Structure formats: C-alpha cells, structure tokens
Amino acid sequence: MAVWNLGSVNADQVYRLPRPLEPGETMTADAFQRGLGGKGANMSVALARAGSVVHHIGAVGADGTWMRDRLAGYGVGVAHLVERGETSGHAIILLDTEGENRIVIWPAANHLIETGDLAAALGTAAPGDWVLCQNETNLQADFAHKAKARGLRVAYAAAPFDVEAAQAMLPHADLLVLNEVEAAQLETATGLSPEALPVAHVVVTLGARGCRWFDTVSGVSRDFPAxxxxxxxxxxxGDTFTGYLVGALDQGAGMGDALALALKAGAVMVTRLGTADVIPTRDEVEKFFL
Ligand code: ADP
Ligand code: NA
Incomplete structure (x- = not known):
C-alpha cells in the first residue's frame, strides 16, 4: 500500500518582530528562521513518520532543492515532486510579542503542476492505494477524479477553506477531514451538515476536544476525546493528525484505531515548537503515552 499526496511545499520564513508592524513602517526583525512547511509537505512528513510509504506529488521552484532534499531525508518519495519556475511556494510569517501573527502565502510553483505530472504518478499507483489532497495546489479535483477511476481511495483535507474547491472535490472523496470552523463554513455555503455530505467518512477535528467521526452511510457518529x-x-x-489518520488507514487499520493514533500524534505535536521538522515518529508517539 502507498499514499500519493498531491500537495503544497512551502518555505516558511518566520521573522520575530519586537512589536507589531505599523502601516508604512520598516522594521528589522529580532530573529529569523526558515523551515519546511505547506500543508502538503507537513502531511507527507506525517505519513512517513507514521510508517507509511508516501509519494509527494507537486512542484517546487529552482530555489526549492533544499525542501526536496529534506522531504527525501524524512523518507518521503520525491520522484514526482518536479521543478517548475524560479520560485517555490512560501509563507512570510511575522511573529510579534503580542502573539498576533501576520502571514502572507504565495503559492508560486504549487500552482504550476501539470496534468502530465498527475498522469505519471497515477500510472505507478495501485488500486487500493490512498490519494490525499488539500487546497494548496492546482488540479486536485482532476487528480481525485482520475484516482477514483483507477480504484484508489481519496482523502481530502478541505483547508484552507475554499467553497469551490470543496464542491469540486466532495464527489470524489471517500474521507473528508476538516476542523470545526471549516465544517461550519461548508455548512453555510452548501446547507449540508457533516452527516449529510456525499462522503462516506467525515472527520471534524475539535482541537483540544478531539474529533467527531461521521459514518454517513450508516448514519452513526462517534466522539473521540484528545x-x-x-x-x-x-x-x-491538524496536518499531523490527517497524515497519521490516512497513514494508519493505508496500513490497514480500522477507522477507530486510525483515529485514536491520529489523536495521539496530534497531541504530541502540540507539545512541540515548529512544523514539518518536528512531527513525531510513531515510536515517539507510542512512548509519549506509556
Ligand atoms: P486545525 O489545527 O487544523 O485548525 P484543530 O484545532 O481541530 O484543527 O486541531 C486538529 C487536531 O490536532 C485535533 O483533532 C487534535 O487531534 C490535535 N490538537 C489540537 N489542539 C490540541 C490540544 N490542545 N490538545 C490535544 N490535541 C490537540
Ligand atoms: Na507544534
């Protein structure tokens, strides 16, 4: 089994400021750190940490070789992570002492994926494998549609929320993962509550309260505390939770066991400062709760 994750790869450029920046103001930061980020890359790392075989499908720019290398170093398959253009996707993150972060994202190469890239990946995928998509690349609905037709199972993390993207993806998804805010946004936009969505399994994450799983086919929902x-x-x-969930399912776990593992991994992740680079391994997750 394997997971084919079509997703973003972002350079997170984090600047710590002494105080909030005013309009028109120029300020020298106190500290700077560059890390691997993007929902797609985070989930690929989580999948690898969970012990799954994961292939990342996507694009970085000519400046993104370090991110490709780092993903490979974490055990993520990068044969389908291509180079497109000069600039990789990136996030400019301004942290101020009041904790009010300001974030700008530029998708760059994440939106330069081509149909041929998807066909090349799907050509080597096997029926029964999972595919995973978020909302940070182009072509994800096309990918999900073709993957479904090839007998793969489709997981979709509807973040950052975009109603058109969600509506294009839902008909192809077997599993939808979204947080409480996204679930409310989706309900407002479509009039459909989670249990009424045309997706067999819907998981709404609830932060420190854990998650709720809706089995929409049997009409049963179940709460899992964190x-x-x-x-x-x-x-x-959230990205760690989703990567672990899909990874466990791909490795043959039932939904209940997969959710329990994902909740443990998500909980360990909130004890750590950082993103992709600090996602815990399965061993660390198991040991944390001994
Ligand atoms: P997102 O971070 O994507 O907005 P949530 O806030 O719902 O979504 O968090 C996603 C998951 O991360 C939760 O379902 C839970 O597993 C884990 N998590 C988040 N906050 C906590 C917390 N305070 N304690 C334990 N687990 C948490
Ligand atoms: Na963290």
Missing part, C-alpha cells in the same frame, strides 16, 4: 497535554504550539497539529 489526550490531555501541555500546549506549546498548535502549528501543524
């Missing part, structure tokens, strides 16, 4: 931990940084917790 382990209690001391919160350091919630960045990347």
């Amino acid at each position: 382990p209690r931990v001391t919160v350091t940084d919630t960045t990347g917790a």
Whole structure:
C-alpha cells in the first residue's frame, strides 16, 4: 500500500518582530528562521513518520532543492515532486510579542503542476492505494477524479477553506477531514451538515476536544476525546493528525484505531515548537503515552 499526496511545499520564513508592524513602517526583525512547511509537505512528513510509504506529488521552484532534499531525508518519495519556475511556494510569517501573527502565502510553483505530472504518478499507483489532497495546489479535483477511476481511495483535507474547491472535490472523496470552523463554513455555503455530505467518512477535528467521526452511510457518529497535554504550539497539529489518520488507514487499520493514533500524534505535536521538522515518529508517539 502507498499514499500519493498531491500537495503544497512551502518555505516558511518566520521573522520575530519586537512589536507589531505599523502601516508604512520598516522594521528589522529580532530573529529569523526558515523551515519546511505547506500543508502538503507537513502531511507527507506525517505519513512517513507514521510508517507509511508516501509519494509527494507537486512542484517546487529552482530555489526549492533544499525542501526536496529534506522531504527525501524524512523518507518521503520525491520522484514526482518536479521543478517548475524560479520560485517555490512560501509563507512570510511575522511573529510579534503580542502573539498576533501576520502571514502572507504565495503559492508560486504549487500552482504550476501539470496534468502530465498527475498522469505519471497515477500510472505507478495501485488500486487500493490512498490519494490525499488539500487546497494548496492546482488540479486536485482532476487528480481525485482520475484516482477514483483507477480504484484508489481519496482523502481530502478541505483547508484552507475554499467553497469551490470543496464542491469540486466532495464527489470524489471517500474521507473528508476538516476542523470545526471549516465544517461550519461548508455548512453555510452548501446547507449540508457533516452527516449529510456525499462522503462516506467525515472527520471534524475539535482541537483540544478531539474529533467527531461521521459514518454517513450508516448514519452513526462517534466522539473521540484528545489526550490531555501541555500546549506549546498548535502549528501543524491538524496536518499531523490527517497524515497519521490516512497513514494508519493505508496500513490497514480500522477507522477507530486510525483515529485514536491520529489523536495521539496530534497531541504530541502540540507539545512541540515548529512544523514539518518536528512531527513525531510513531515510536515517539507510542512512548509519549506509556
Ligand atoms: P486545525 O489545527 O487544523 O485548525 P484543530 O484545532 O481541530 O484543527 O486541531 C486538529 C487536531 O490536532 C485535533 O483533532 C487534535 O487531534 C490535535 N490538537 C489540537 N489542539 C490540541 C490540544 N490542545 N490538545 C490535544 N490535541 C490537540
Ligand atoms: Na507544534
């Protein structure tokens, strides 16, 4: 089994400022750090950390070789991560002492994926494999449609929320993962509550409260509490949760066991500062709760 993740790869450029930036103001930052980010890359790392075979499908720019190398170093398959254009997707993250972060994202290469890239990846995928998409690349609905037709299972993390993207993806998805805010946005836009969505399994994450799983075919929903931990940084917790969930399902776990593992991994992630680079391994997740 394997997971084919069509997703973003972003350079997270984090600047710590002494105070919030005013309009028209120029300020020298106190500190700078560059890390691997993007929902797609985060989920690929989480999948690899969960012990799954994962192939990342996407694009970086000529400046993105370090990100490709880092993904490969974490055990992510990068044969389908191509180079397009000069500039990789990136996020400019301004942290101020009041904790009010300001973030600008530029998709760049993440939106330069071509149909042929998807065909090349799907040509080597096997029926029963999972595909995973978020909302940070182009062509994901086309990819999900073709993957479904080839007998793959489709997981979709509807973030960042975009109603048109969601409506294009839902008919192809077997599993939808979204947070409470996204679930409310989707309900407002479509008039459909999670249990009424045309997707067999819907998982709504609830932060420190865990998650709710809707089995829309049998009409049953079940709540899963999150382990209690001391919160350091919630960045990347949702992506870790989703990567672990899809990874466990791909490795043959049932939904209940897969959700329990994903909740443990998400909880460990909130105890850590950082994103893709600090996603815990399965071993670290198991040991944390001994
Ligand atoms: P997102 O971070 O994507 O907005 P959530 O806030 O719902 O979504 O968090 C996603 C998942 O991360 C949760 O379902 C849970 O597994 C984990 N998580 C987030 N915050 C906490 C917390 N304070 N304690 C334990 N787990 C958490
Ligand atoms: Na974290």
